[in-house]
Amino acid sequence: MNYEIRNRPDGQVELIELRPALVAVFADADIARQVATYLYCQSEEQDSVPTTDAAPEGGAEEPPAATPTPTTLPAVVAQSDLPAAEAPTEPSEADWERAFGLIAAGEKLTDVAKVLRVPWTQLRGKYAAHRQREQKAAAAGGQVDCVVCGRPFTPSLSSPDKCARCARD
Structure with missing residues (x-):
């Protein structure tokens, strides 16, 4: 060494x-x-x-051995005959709304993301923001009376007309 x-x-x-x-x-x-x-x-x-300046034991100095060290050779890269990839386009608002409908209908995020050609994590974030906007819109009207017991409650997407107690039953 x-x-x-x-x-x-x-x-x-x-x-x-x-x-x-x-x-x-x-x-x-x-x-x-x-x-x-x-x-x-x-x-x-x-x-x-x-770093070794001293002569090896035995008194006679040997000439340095021509041991090649690993060196990076210049790389030769051939030009590709493939056409340049087109830049991915951002889906339109209509595409996003259609995707949100598919997810709400039970489709898997990964399958819908493949159709839209976006990462599934991006679709998950957009869908969460969409659901949050819908929930805020549903609750924006204030409290309403439950159709079963008549108590006032804030409506949600999962239960727009029943309070939590009545929706549980």
Whole structure:
């Protein structure tokens, strides 16, 4: 295992542990040598300084081994023949109202969201806001008398004409 010290642009110093990693597999040894030479030259161009200055035990100094370090090669990206995707359009108010009707009729949020081409979480939020507006509109008229017991109560969407006690029965 080797270690390197790198100076960062902000003045700090990085200590990097170099571990052997498989970079590629080649069928031809000549091509493997060419790529290894390229990678080794790339690693020498960096401002890396090895931390080991002492000679190995035994007195004789060995030349550094040409071990290529993993380096990112420039990527080659082919142009796509596929047409550009159209920007998704926001559903109209009529589409939203139709979706709210489907949900109220018992359809699943995910199924309705797929038809509208919106995330189901967005549909859930819009439907909750829609239900809240409906509830406020139902309660805006103030209290009314229950049709069963005659007590005044605030109407709701689930029980517009009966109070909570009478609706429970």
